Amino acid sequence: MSERIRILDEKVLSDDWALLTKYTIAYRRFDGRWEEQVRQVYDRGDGAVILPFDPTRSTVLLVRQLRFPAFVTGHPEPLIEACAGKLEGDDPETCIRKEAEEELGYRLRAIEPLFSPYMSPGSVSERIWFFTGHYSQSDRISSGGGAEDEGEDLEVLEMTVDDAYAACLDGRIIDAKTIMLIQHLKLREATHT
Numbered sequence: 001m002s003e004r005i006r007i008l009d010e011k012v013l014s015d016d017w018a019l020l021t022k023y024t025i026a027y028r029r030f031d032g033r034w035e036e037q038v039r040q041v042y043d044r045g046d047g048a049v050i051l052p053f054d055p056t057r058s059t060v061l062l063v064r065q066l067r068f069p070a071f072v073t074g075h076p077e078p079l080i081e082a083c084a085g086k087l088e089g090d091d092p093e094t095c096i097r098k099e100a101e102e103e104l105g106y107r108l109r110a111i112e113p114l115f116s117p118y119m120s121p122g123s124v125s126e127r128i129w130f131f132t133g134h135y136s137q138s139d140r141i142s143s144g145g146g147a148e149d150e151g152e153d154l155e156v157l158e159m160t161v162d163d164a165y166a167a168c169l170d171g172r173i174i175d176a177k178t179i180m181l182i183q184h185l186k187l188r189e190a191t192h193t
């Protein structure tokens with residue numbers, strides 16, 4: 001255990017789709033004083049996400065789907081996102097290859113890992129592994145759409161890189177992981193020209 005943090009108590013508040021745990025901790029402040037704090041941690045597992053890019057056409061593949069937490073807080077559905085999924089026991093690259101086949105209907109090439117940040121570390125324990133990859137129209141193996149038996153209902157969307165970037169700026173794309181990936185692609189473009 002860290003010299004600055006001791007877990008005094010741990011209580012599971014909910015163990016359903018995700019695990020919500022309430023911790024009571026002793027925390028030593030930067031000035032050396034100890035104090036007691038309560039922190040709740042929402043654990044829904046880790047995930048992976050990919051933005052497939054077609055360099056010859058300068059396009060990317062995205063999905064559109066209902067994200068209920070966004071809808072219920074006022075965002076008109078559906079959300080435009082990069083293809084993503086929960087790891088569910090797979091390593092991140094295996095997971096994202098499977099998700100790309102299921103959700104996008106593409107077998108991707110040149111898959112490259114980028115970074116694996118915490119997405120909301122004040123409350124949510126989840127980290128997401130980010131990838132880029134290449135595709136061309138001939139890599140399409142099905143119509144995608146996700147696993148219907150798991151309630152997935154996705155629409156595959158192809159956009160030019162420029163339009164996807166414009167969508168990040170004008171609010172049509174409002175999902176953080178998707179914005180990060182599109183910006184990454186634009187940064188690469190800028191540093192390679």
Ligand SMILES: Nc1nc2c(ncn2[C@@H]2O[C@H](COP(=O)(O)OP(=O)(O)O[C@H]3O[C@H](CO)[C@@H](O)[C@H](O)[C@@H]3O)[C@@H](O)[C@H]2O)c(=O)[nH]1
Nearest residue numbers: 017045046047048049084085086126127128150151152177
């Ligand atoms: N039964 C049930 N299903 C749920 C619930 N919440 C979500 N689901 C469904 O569970 C499915 C999980 O599909 P995946 O493709 O494996 O995961 P994902 O939801 O796309 O997750 C990715 O994006 C998330 C949001 O940005 C990320 O949090 C996650 O790490 C991953 O990258 C989704 O279709 C979603 O509708 C719930 O409370 N109950």
Ligand SMILES: [Mg+2]
Nearest residue numbers: 083084085103
């Ligand atoms: Mg998904």
